[in-house]
Amino acid sequence: MEKSSSLWKDAGHRLSRNHAAMVSVVALFLIIAACIILPAIPEFIQDPDLQNLPNKNIAPSAGHWFGTDHLGRDILSRVLSGGRISIAVGLITTLVSVSIGVCWGALSGYAGGKTDAFMMRVVDVLYALPFLIVVILLGKTLEPLTAQLTKLAVAWFSPPGSASAAINKTTAWVEPITTLVPLFIAIGALSWLTVSRIVRAQVQSVAKQEFVEAARSLGLGHFRILFRHILPNTLGPIIVYTTLTIPGVMLLEATLSFLGLGVKPPYSSWGILIDEGANRMLSNPWLLFFPTLFFATTLFALNFLGDGLRDALDPKSAKD
Amino acid sequence: MAVMLRSVMPRCLLMISLACCWLGSCQKETQVERANREGILLVGNSAEPKALDHQLVTGVVESKIITSLFEGLVAADSAQDDATPPGAAISWEHNDAMTEWIFHLQPEGKWSDGAPVTAQDFVFAYNRLLHPDFAGPYAEMLYFLENAEAFNKGKIADFSQVGVKAVDDFTLQLKLREPVPYLPSLTRHYTWFPVPRHVVLQYGKMTDRFTKWSVLPNLVGNGPFKLIKWRFHDFIEVQRNHNYWNSSKVALNGIRFYPIENPYTETRAFLSGQLHTTYQLPSDLIRTMKKNEPDLLRQEPYVGTTFIRINTTRPALSDPRVRQALSLTLDRDQICEHIMEGFFPAHSLTPKMGSYQPEPKLAFDPEKARALLAEAGFSNGQGFPVFSMLIARPSARASAEAIQAMWNKHLNIRVNLQNMDWGSYVSAQQSLNFDMASAGWIGDYLDPTTFLNMWTKGNGNNNTGWSDPQYEKLLRDAAMKSDPAERFALFREAEATLMDAQPILPISYQCRNYLLRPEVKGWHPLLLDNHPWEAIRLEP
Numbered sequence: 001m002e003k004s005s006s007l008w009k010d011a012g013h014r015l016s017r018n019h020a021a022m023v024s025v026v027a028l029f030l031i032i033a034a035c036i037i038l039p040a041i042p043e044f045i046q047d048p049d050l051q052n053l054p055n056k057n058i059a060p061s062a063g064h065w066f067g068t069d070h071l072g073r074d075i076l077s078r079v080l081s082g083g084r085i086s087i088a089v090g091l092i093t094t095l096v097s098v099s100i101g102v103c104w105g106a107l108s109g110y111a112g113g114k115t116d117a118f119m120m121r122v123v124d125v126l127y128a129l130p131f132l133i134v135v136i137l138l139g140k141t142l143e144p145l146t147a148q149l150t151k152l153a154v155a156w157f158s159p160p161g162s163a164s165a166a167i168n169k170t171t172a173w174v175e176p177i178t179t180l181v182p183l184f185i186a187i188g189a190l191s192w193l194t195v196s197r198i199v200r201a202q203v204q205s206v207a208k209q210e211f212v213e214a215a216r217s218l219g220l221g222h223f224r225i226l227f228r229h230i231l232p233n234t235l236g237p238i239i240v241y242t243t244l245t246i247p248g249v250m251l252l253e254a255t256l257s258f259l260g261l262g263v264k265p266p267y268s269s270w271g272i273l274i275d276e277g278a279n280r281m282l283s284n285p286w287l288l289f290f291p292t293l294f295f296a297t298t299l300f301a302l303n304f305l306g307d308g309l310r311d312a313l314d315p316k317s318a319k320d
Numbered sequence: 321m322a323v324m325l326r327s328v329m330p331r332c333l334l335m336i337s338l339a340c341c342w343l344g345s346c347q348k349e350t351q352v353e354r355a356n357r358e359g360i361l362l363v364g365n366s367a368e369p370k371a372l373d374h375q376l377v378t379g380v381v382e383s384k385i386i387t388s389l390f391e392g393l394v395a396a397d398s399a400q401d402d403a404t405p406p407g408a409a410i411s412w413e414h415n416d417a418m419t420e421w422i423f424h425l426q427p428e429g430k431w432s433d434g435a436p437v438t439a440q441d442f443v444f445a446y447n448r449l450l451h452p453d454f455a456g457p458y459a460e461m462l463y464f465l466e467n468a469e470a471f472n473k474g475k476i477a478d479f480s481q482v483g484v485k486a487v488d489d490f491t492l493q494l495k496l497r498e499p500v501p502y503l504p505s506l507t508r509h510y511t512w513f514p515v516p517r518h519v520v521l522q523y524g525k526m527t528d529r530f531t532k533w534s535v536l537p538n539l540v541g542n543g544p545f546k547l548i549k550w551r552f553h554d555f556i557e558v559q560r561n562h563n564y565w566n567s568s569k570v571a572l573n574g575i576r577f578y579p580i581e582n583p584y585t586e587t588r589a590f591l592s593g594q595l596h597t598t599y600q601l602p603s604d605l606i607r608t609m610k611k612n613e614p615d616l617l618r619q620e621p622y623v624g625t626t627f628i629r630i631n632t633t634r635p636a637l638s639d640p641r642v643r644q645a646l647s648l649t650l651d652r653d654q655i656c657e658h659i660m661e662g663f664f665p666a667h668s669l670t671p672k673m674g675s676y677q678p679e680p681k682l683a684f685d686p687e688k689a690r691a692l693l694a695e696a697g698f699s700n701g702q703g704f705p706v707f708s709m710l711i712a713r714p715s716a717r718a719s720a721e722a723i724q725a726m727w728n729k730h731l732n733i734r735v736n737l738q739n740m741d742w743g744s745y746v747s748a749q750q751s752l753n754f755d756m757a758s759a760g761w762i763g764d765y766l767d768p769t770t771f772l773n774m775w776t777k778g779n780g781n782n783n784t785g786w787s788d789p790q791y792e793k794l795l796r797d798a799a800m801k802s803d804p805a806e807r808f809a810l811f812r813e814a815e816a817t818l819m820d821a822q823p824i825l826p827i828s829y830q831c832r833n834y835l836l837r838p839e840v841k842g843w844h845p846l847l848l849d850n851h852p853w854e855a856i857r858l859e860p
Binding site: 070 | 582585587602605608654657659706718721737
């Protein structure tokens with residue numbers, strides 16, 4: 001008798017045999033670990049905002065592995081601390097958008113009938129809005145939030161009465177994130193549309209299957225059926241879509257920062273570093289090369305991982 | 321892996337072949353070569369103009385286009401800043417005190433629709449700009465006329481008391497409130513240009529702002545060119561105006577102005593053969609250009625100052641000690657050496673102009689700055705509000721980031737930087753809806769008043785909320801002096817007052833760094849950078 005194995009076990013097995021996906025996982029892990037851990041070690045990485053004008057425009061060398069920019073800031077530290085912001089934007093925004101999309105799509109697909117029609121028309125209307133313009137407007141409208149939020153967050157992490165140096169230190173890492181909150185909300189609130197469509201279709205097809213009938217005949221509530229029995233069966237496409245959304249959102253953040261609407265100076269993200277580097281690529285090409293290298297590697301890795309997961313999670317693919 | 325490569329390969333090949341096609345097409349004829357053939361000058365112009373009604377704008381960007389469409393009483397010379405060739409006026413004379421001037425207009429002078437340019441058009445223009453209902457942002461340029469200020473501020477309602485009169489169709493009489501020996505060069509500024517009365521009135525009342533008269537296809541001018549195309553955020557094209565009195569001397573068939581806001585993009589456009597000249601070369605590219613393209617690089621003196629404008633109506637910023645502290649922590653030598661390369665550290669507001677040199681008031685002294693800030697109640701930056709500084713051009717970002725770091729390091733205060741497009745940037749300042757702004761001022765004529773007169777109460781270019789009766793009295797006293805030495809002494813005193821109060825924090829004296837193709841002829845270095853378009857030729 002063939003030993004039974006779950007979908008997840010099979011998928012894991014298939015994924016581990018996909019070399020591109022595995023290399024991507026390792027690359028992603030390394031980049032994320034470097035961005036999170038290294039900037040916290042002052043002996044290794046200098047302050048990314050520290051300017052040293054006489055040291056400007058140094059080509060990559062032993063003292064500055066990635067060189068310095070036009071204000072004498074170390075590019076290695078800027079790439080790593082910028083990576084924190086870019087990755088945070090990618091993860092948080094994707095989380096917001098996927099949560100909204102999954103709930104909306106699942107409810108719509110499960111309810112069916114007029115509710116479904118209404119909910120999908122809402123999606124249609126949102127689809128029709130010019131995405132970038134709405135994101136910009138929404139981001140601008142929500143901007144007054146940021147000052148308030150920064151104050152709250154700083155007070156949370158270093159309570160009033162702390163030394164001013166400690167407050168400054170907290171502000172330095174809290175502020176770049178809180179200034180982006182309006183952007184998280186704006187992007188998240190508009191990029192869930194495709195997920196909701198995918199989830200709705202999945203839910204509709206799963207809801208007709210026998211095990212759902214069985215659950216219903218046992219007298220389970222709608223909520224339990226939907227979230228305990230149907231949704232887990234649609235996880236495959238959701239995970240795949242998520243890995244593909246992260247790079248999309250990171251690109252969008254880069255676009256908005258490129259337009260001057262994302263992260264505010266002196267903080268940086270990969271998008272800003274690439275913008276500055278592109279401006280100066282005639283004179284100092286390394287300013288463009290290193291941030292682009294990190295950004296492109298992350299995007300490629302996420303795409304390959306997404307492709308790999310899609311292949312691995314396809315239940316119709318042959319067992320081997 | 322193999323599967324994936326197969327799906328990626330065709331896409332890669334497609335991209336590569338597309339790139340090859342694109343490179344191949346560049347081998348043909350560049351935009352500049354085509355423009356050379358057609359006699360059209362391609363000019364990088366930095367930003368989309370706020371308007372082409374010259375009575376509603378204050379910028380250099382607009383000035384470049386407006387001087388091609390309109391002409392003042394006196395024209396500009398292509399090689400000399402102080403030469404005064406005839407423009408809309410063929411000749412002029414003045415009384416000994418230089419307070420009464422008569423301009424004789426060109427009898428052949430025509431608007432681009434064929435109507436004659438008359439003295440009444442000038443009177444109408446000055447009436448319009450000075451009218452309190454019109455609220456012209458640059459009306460102060462006409463305050464040299466007798467009673468103009470009183471009329472502009474609504475103190476007198478009768479325009480006939482203002483010192484401008486049409487003696488007959490072709491004779492214009494100007495009465496000034498003070499001796500102005502440099503009046504001919506002053507009239508080269510667009511605030512002194514005429515407007516086509518018959519067209520303005522066709523599209524609204526005299527005092528209506530932003531009516532349809534100054535857009536396509538209605539705009540009518542008396543300059544060497546006329547407007548034929550205005551593609552928003554793409555380009556503005558002007559074409560030779562055959563009704564211009566000196567049309568036979570005009571060599572170009574047309575000019576196209578490109579509003580490319582990012583100077584790095586503009587430089588790349590120039591190097592790939594899309595522009596004849598750029599608006600500005602970013603200072604960190606100067607060294608590269610010197611090495612690679614020395615023939616295309618132009619570095620010329622310029623009458624301009626960069627500064628930070630401060631909204632003195634904001635709490636904390638209303639305290640002069642705070643503003644001095646901010647100024648004392650600007651390391652101008654470092655900024656000019658490393659960021660604004662080629663510019664000079666500012667010692668005061670007005671750059672050296674002829675024999676006028678202001679008292680050097682600005683210094684770098686963080687110790688004193690910290691003491692002043694503590695005196696104002698913000699010891700070690702405690703409790704200092706977080707202000708934001710407006711930036712309109714990407715090229716200003718580097719210096720703004722350096723200033724942000726300097727204030728943080730020396731005063732322990734934080735400032736946010738905010739990017740804005742040119743139009744919103746100007747509006748935010750005019751409505752005092754800002755904290756600080758990275759700004760600059762280019763002289764309109766060669767006299768210190770072009771830098772000093774704007775910091776008076778209610779002036780459309782002041783935008784700081786600051787004014788000082790003592791300062792204004794010194795300027796008024798200076799205006800009445802005809803001896804240049806006495807006059808300049810009073811200006812020095814006034815400027816010292818301004819630099820003690822510091823509603824603006826000067827950073828550097830500018831110089832003009834830009835790129836120009838060798839086939840552009842008749843383009844000489846000018847302090848005010850007003851190259852008369854009619855004198856420019858293309859000789860590929």
